[in-house]
Amino acid sequence: MQNPYQNAMAQLDKAVKVKNFSDNFIAHLRQPNRDIRISIPVKMDDGSVKIFEGYRVQYNNALGPYKGGIRYHSLTEINEVKALAFWMTLKCAVADIPMGGGKGGITVDPKSLSKGELERLSRGWVRGLSDILGPHKDVPAPDVNTTPEIMAWMADEYAKITGDKTGATFTGKPIATGGSLGRGSATGLGGFYVFDSLRKQIKLPEKCKVVIQGFGNVGGHAARIFKENGHTVIAVSDSKSAIFNKDGLDLEKVEAHKKKTGVLKDFAGAKNITNAELLELPSDLLVPAAFENVINANNAGNIKAKAVLELANGPLTPEADEILFKKNIPVIPDILANSGGVTVSYFEWEQNLKNEHWTEKEVFKKLKKMMENASEKMLEKAQESKTSLRMGAFILALERIQKKS
Numbered sequence: 001m002q003n004p005y006q007n008a009m010a011q012l013d014k015a016v017k018v019k020n021f022s023d024n025f026i027a028h029l030r031q032p033n034r035d036i037r038i039s040i041p042v043k044m045d046d047g048s049v050k051i052f053e054g055y056r057v058q059y060n061n062a063l064g065p066y067k068g069g070i071r072y073h074s075l076t077e078i079n080e081v082k083a084l085a086f087w088m089t090l091k092c093a094v095a096d097i098p099m100g101g102g103k104g105g106i107t108v109d110p111k112s113l114s115k116g117e118l119e120r121l122s123r124g125w126v127r128g129l130s131d132i133l134g135p136h137k138d139v140p141a142p143d144v145n146t147t148p149e150i151m152a153w154m155a156d157e158y159a160k161i162t163g164d165k166t167g168a169t170f171t172g173k174p175i176a177t178g179g180s181l182g183r184g185s186a187t188g189l190g191g192f193y194v195f196d197s198l199r200k201q202i203k204l205p206e207k208c209k210v211v212i213q214g215f216g217n218v219g220g221h222a223a224r225i226f227k228e229n230g231h232t233v234i235a236v237s238d239s240k241s242a243i244f245n246k247d248g249l250d251l252e253k254v255e256a257h258k259k260k261t262g263v264l265k266d267f268a269g270a271k272n273i274t275n276a277e278l279l280e281l282p283s284d285l286l287v288p289a290a291f292e293n294v295i296n297a298n299n300a301g302n303i304k305a306k307a308v309l310e311l312a313n314g315p316l317t318p319e320a321d322e323i324l325f326k327k328n329i330p331v332i333p334d335i336l337a338n339s340g341g342v343t344v345s346y347f348e349w350e351q352n353l354k355n356e357h358w359t360e361k362e363v364f365k366k367l368k369k370m371m372e373n374a375s376e377k378m379l380e381k382a383q384e385s386k387t388s389l390r391m392g393a394f395i396l397a398l399e400r401i402q403k404k405s
């Protein structure tokens with residue numbers, strides 16, 4: 001299997017075959033503007049010092065300051081961060097927000113650290129990179145395994161170093177320290193708005209049976225939102241287990257079970273299945289909301305969902321994309337489907353800079369409008385070029401970035 005950056009470049013190759021773009025523009029987009037690795041020394045609780053590897057990729061800022069999350073994971077490496085930064089560039093363009101694309105990370109299993117070690121590591125990432133961050137330069141946010149609390153530590157460290165009082169250099173902060181209402185559920189909710197705008201076009205029923213891979217920030221909120229809107233969530237999973245009930249899961253009880261036992265497994269109201277089985281369940285909508293490359297050449301032929309909503313970044317390999325396209329299974333692409341998160345991050349940045357506080361209702365109203373506009377424009381581009389929704393989203397983004405490059 002290719003690394004995520006090779007997958008991202010394969011998608012770009014495909015887009016330039018569908019539509020003509022300037023060679024110079026595409027050559028520039030094949031490389032990030034900057035790709036930085038840092039060493040972060042952290043004093044551990046036992047008095048020893050451990051060195052961690054951290055990253056920031058500033059991919060493209062034609063549309064505005066770099067924007068993108070920070071991932072903490074033991075498998076995080078530079079090619080993953082570069083791919084995610086490339087997708088962020090396109091995502092901001094599809095959502096039509098005035099920001100460019102970046103991404104960061106640290107190779108670490110955060111569960112292996114104490115809270116103090118995690119805080120020192122997070123502050124160390126900021127110290128190593130503070131020169132290149134800033135509200136008008138580069139605005140990081142949370143991603144996998146990074147939380148509002150971590151963003152608060154980072155924002156505090158940045159303020160100590162630079163004296164910046166706006167708080168606008170990090171988004172996804174807790175409400176008490178300048179976070180936006182609605183940010184926590186924004187990615188899941190944005191994904192739902194996108195799905196809802198496209199549902200009839202992709203021929204899904206009014207009430208769908210939904211399967212969700214990943215029950216974290218994005219997948220957990222998405223599950224709740226789909227259910228609140230009359231759909232039935234029949235299966236969910238986390239890194240260790242998956243559960244299935246063909247008549248629908250009682251999500252509140254599932255959450256209580258997960259809180260109590262730490263796993264989804266052995267929930268009384270469902271059957272245990274494997275993560276591989278979950279992806280291949282018959283359903284109306286499959287929502288990958290965990291990691292990259294989970295649907296690939298090995299399992300794409302077995303997918304029985306009628307459509308896929310990519311809430312994770314890069315969950316399908318290019319081979320899987322091709323297989324599902326041939327099987328007539330529409331895929332709502334990540335760069336649109338999960339752009340609700342960065343859209344509300346942008347709202348947070350704007351509120352911080354203007355010293356405003358918007359209500360949750362205002363935030364969701366603005367988010368809905370932006371997701372509906374983006375879905376409509378993407379569909380137009382896909383139909384114009386008789387191509388997939390992903391290529392429609394790529395064309396929309398590339399045209400917008402090229403215009404400002």
Ligand code: NAD
Nearest residue numbers: 144145187214215216217218238239289290312313338341
């Ligand atoms: P998270 O850490 O809160 O949740 C990830 C979930 O995936 C957890 O439930 C974890 O147990 C599960 N998981 C991990 N490995 C798995 C595996 N192999 N199989 C099944 N489940 C597995 O992270 P998140 O913030 O919810 O992010 C999930 C995805 O959404 C990532 O691809 C991320 O880049 C993307 N995303 C997140 C945001 C955001 O606002 N948080 C925005 C856009 C995109």
